Amino acid sequence: MTRRWLRAALLASGVTAGAAACAAKPLLDLEKLRSLCPDAKSDFCSSKVLHRVCLVQEEFVLWDASAADQHPDGSTGLPTFDVADLKYW
């Protein structure tokens, strides 16, 4: 799985290694995101940003040991993300 894994996105997306630059990277301004959440309690302020992550069948595969950028406390490691409040009725 190793090398196929490495090249999967490459082959699928047509982006070649080392030439992954796109015309314009999608905007992600973490400072502005955090500025909307001064108390980190309301609305979307428990959101997180993960760096260097692969997605396989709804599973998040983190590449780096310190992969999780956990807002707001910035803790690292496997992120916790409580969705216990997601209820269907």
Next chain:
Amino acid sequence: MSPLDSERKAHLHDHADLVPHANFSHGSTVLGHSLSLSAPQFRYAASGELETDTSGPDFEECVLPIIIYAAWSMNLAEFFKGVPTALNRLQSAGALDSSASLVQFVPEKLPMEGFNRWILQAFSQHAPASLAEFSRLREDHTGDCYQDVVLLKVAGGAFPAIPAAARAILDYYTPQLPPSPWSSLGRAGVTRVLFETRPNRAMRQLGGMEDILGECAKRADLECRTHTFGNHTADMALMQGCDVLVSYHGAGQTNAQFMKKGSAMLEVHARDFGTKFLWWSAFWQPMIVMQTNFELFFWGLNVEDESLNTNSALEAEGLEKDATLNARDRYVTLQWQFVEPMLAKIQAVGRNATTYAELTAGHMAHVLYSWKDGALSLDPPIFCSGECGKELTVDCRPC
């Protein structure tokens, strides 16, 4: 098959004709159940996956997945107050833009709703996808890797942010809108009134509509019609020309956000719902009106006469045993003798926010009338305490 699956299947098998559907179809699939949802599954790459002679996978920098975890995403109203409001705020603040890829987590691998995709599309250049679709296993058993992934958790939402989000969606879809179905559009002095027919006939149905539409047709100053929401772009065109939406409490009322500023919403409450269960009936639409500074005007009509109330099919079949739900879901027969004066009051206020605010007597944005024993009376102003946005803790009662 899990016990939950078995229970769900049995429920559908026995009562398929009574299960709500339409504008939140997989809400129907899980009616009456709180799913035991696990957190998103995180793990570090396995050692085998780390065997590499390079620095690692090619982490895509040109794709930014925003993976949305939203409470009650199968319900249009809940989804609307949380997700487009958050996306609009993030984009307006310059934290994100429309080049991000919007991906929605749906529990139990259930499908996204049509309205999920329709709403998300207004905030991205790319087609929205469910997380299951987006993270599908490729034929070579690999996945895709990204430099950054945003996990957007939407737990509550924000009523005050709803109008701006609705305008963003409206702006996106306006070029695609079909012609308005209102024949009186552009004619001065005509109030266009829409009576919602909810798609699920097992609860919350307005009766007497044949008489209401017949009486309405006699009036040159009214154009009335019934409608079932579900074709989103057509719904939007309809609401753009609508002055008054008459409906039960429900997700379909979200379409009112596409009415023009100063339009009216008349919510019909079956017996007890608007008098005994104010914590619910007074929370949603009245609170939205209050917190959005009178973008729309809310009017409530409690139909208390027993003869005009009938148990819902859900209650009659024993599927609903909660007093609040039963009150919410009863069938109500409308009569012109109290609908006409309500419409007259709404016409008299028009789009004048000052006049409307005077009626609320400085309390909750809630003008509530009751029809009982052949008389229509104005209820006392409603006072709601509690922290805004904290559902189910709001304590609403007559002053």
